[in-house]
Amino acid sequence: MEKKKSSRDRILETAERLFIEQGVENTTVREIAREAGTNLALLNYYFKSKENLFDEIFNNLLEKYTPSLPIILNAELPINKKIEDYVSKYVDLLINNPKLVTLILSVLRHSPEKMANLEPTNNLYVSESFQEQLIQEAENGTIVPTHPEHFFINMISMIAFPFTIKHLIMLKNELDEKGFTDFMQDHKKSVSNTLIASLSPSANDH
Amino acid sequence: MEKKKSSRDRILETAERLFIEQGVENTTVREIAREAGTNLALLNYYFKSKENLFDEIFNNLLEKYTPSLPIILNAELPINKKIEDYVSKYVDLLINNPKLVTLILSVLRHSPEKMANLEPTNNLYVSESFQEQLIQEAENGTIVPTHPEHFFINMISMIAFPFTIKHLIMLKNELDEKGFTDFMQDHKKSVSNTLIASLSPSANDH
DNA sequence: GTCTATAACGGGATAGAC
């Protein structure tokens, strides 16, 4: 049954799994070849180097998981609804792929220029129309004027960072995996409420 | 002049510098020994392994830089002032030690249990009295009731995460190092305002 | 074109004998 898949595909699948499970540095090309049921020479034949192999996998992951995010930000919705949708969808994505944040950050640390030049990176950090809307609604008086760039960074910070300190959160609050998932479900509301409250015109009367 | 320092101390200083500058994975024990003016075997004699060496350095770094943070949270100050102080001090700390976040996250990724069991970790993630205050002031009606744990996580997320995506922020906004520092100075206000607004009783009237 | 097997390189990390 698995024999139908080409060696190339099996190498890709195995490498993706191991890179995500153990991290890139802790995964050897020999290990990948072994678990994919092939050999080191073939891996090198197809991908030339470990780095090339990783690049292909990383691109596929971003293309697979991230395209839905900018769609929400570009939709025709009131800002509050848009924030709720975006936070919820983004947190769900990371709950279902908890190692994705770590993988991205490891790329960002090891070779930031590569990350920055990747086209799918825009799915994670781009927000022109959303920032336009923040400015527009502020002019209309429905929300308080804000700095769109800082607002957007605050939003993705509150969404993504908890996953990078997942183990600390679990330890501090005595949570298991299920408990952490529930915690992050609650966290959605906290993030949305925080952002929406900060935009509320009545909130900034000191 | 430098000869007065013991080989052990020179190894520690050199390793700290290289770990922070280049990251742990990109620093070899041979390199540390060479730049410390000694040899590989002596490094192994004192520290047994690269990991032990790193543990000692990492502990020292946390003990050196983080103790001031919980002091702010435990002070006798109104909540708004406390938030402003904490955000400002924490961001300043990370501006002056931009690699600290990355270093911490790399430990968290590589060996979360080690990180969680480290005593100075509490300086980064502990907030009993602060959470008490959030509950107390909500009972007094000066702020809106909130979930202290989520609030605290949101606060440290907005503080720390921008440093992990520093290169993306710099690229997107066409900033150099100085520009990024200025950006983070502005970011302080954005974070404080967001948190304080979300606590404002008048903000949650929908 | 796809695949296996094997060997060798240069570099790095570690352990143990001295």
Added chain:
DNA sequence: GTCTATCCCGTTATAGAC
């Protein structure tokens, strides 16, 4: 405190089978 042997890594190369 020092030196050496050993092992694992990523990479490259070779020779050959389907």
